[in-house]
Amino acid sequence: MHYLRLLQTYYRLSILNELQYRANLVMQTFSSLVQLGIGLAGIGLVFYNADSLGGWQPAELLVVLGVYTLIAGISRSLIMPNMYELMEGIYDGKLDYTLTKPEDSQLLISITRFQPWRLVDVIVGLVVIGLAISRLAGTIGAGQALVFAILLLCGAIIIYCFWVAITTLTFWVIRMWEVFEMFEAAYQAGRWPVGIYPTWLQLGLTFIVPVAFAVTVPAQALTARLSLPILLMALFVTALALGASRWFWFRGLKSYAGATA
């Protein structure tokens, strides 16, 4: 309860702050629609030239695009703004203010910033997934929906842990912007099912940049491609990621010199 109140306070502040810039909502919507257009046109172009892509039908690729957009929305509204804030805090020592507060430091750095307008992508993603389901089978069972929701949550958590670990590197490495850019770029690979890539790249997209668990695996749950071992592995990787990122964060914190350095 205590943590929920903390979350509520921080998010309320972020929302109040963003409400000053309401025109950004219009811009974000336009930008989300452009990105959706790129995704749809890409799928259209593939199926103009072929009947299926690595065994995936048009409506099934729509599911992948929907999940990709949704997870990107979560990442850009709830995760990335915090990571930028954290990185700058480590550079200029503003992290001091966070560390002196009598709360869990990892929780605080994870909830300082929230950009509500970016949630437009989450809505767009859900609409695309809904359309895809109606074209696939019409309905999905409650069990399938539940598994999908769990895997989406796992995907979001894995992405969060990944970014905490990457940003923690800032304690040792300066100029992390380019590293950020690189991983943003790698995430683009998730527009397509990971299975089409060569094995070495699939491994990279599973264990180095967690695109497979964040996008392809939830999409598999909706397209009847999911096996029990993959589901269990997703749960295991999520737990592992949570533990490892937390350990790494406190390890990095030990190297923090503060504003006076």
Next chain:
Amino acid sequence: MYSLGGTLRQLANILVAEYKVRLMAGWQYRFQQSLGLMGLMFEAVIYLVVWTTVAESRGGEVGGFTTGELAGYYIGWMFVRNMTTGWSPQWFEYRIREGEFNTALLRPIHPFFPDISHMMAGKTTWLITLLPSMAILAWIFQPQVTFVAWSLIAMAPALILAFLLRYTLMYVWALTAFWTTRITALFELYFALEFFFSGRIAPLALLPEWAQTIARYLPFPWTFAFPLELMLGRLTPNETLFGFAMQALWLTIAVIAVRAIWRRAVRHYSAVGG
């Protein structure tokens, strides 16, 4: 006394000096800078894999490209893409906000020129990751290219013109940062169109007929697909001449636009910071 030769030589000296300074400044961060190129490489690999998968499902060919030729296209793609990057409006906005433009405007030269040198220095640093990556991808994907001598020679001017054209078009967009950053969404639309019509998402031959026709009259293919297909020896002499004509036409339009907008932009500029 005024002489065109003298002015040009002076300009060339400035461009070279600026290039050296920027190269040395960037070289300190060569590792981090070269990572900036990874986005570009990921894009190439993603679409190479997508179109190879499509070609394989059709028996090894799509839009006149075999899987080996697709690999050649996307490995060349990386090189042409590196050579034709320009400044983004976001970078301009940053420079204005931070007051960096104050110094740029005080210098007795149009920032357009030193900015070119700055860009070229970045491209040089990028080659450290670009060339080995191209070699590794060539080893993995086994490209198949039949080089044609005249076509390769024609590629050099085509690539330079493609760079100048794309650079100038992006400069036009970047200059809008002097007024507002509220139209970021419009650049996104522009870059989305470019992504489809320039030959980046796929070789233009894979696009539907109507889209190929539209592309011919837009600036996009002439900033990207044209030098790339010349490199791969896929164009006829007539297509090549048409390409150069379109490059010249669009470059003229872009230069006129930059000059007109620049004059208004500078008048509008009010300095920030110090």
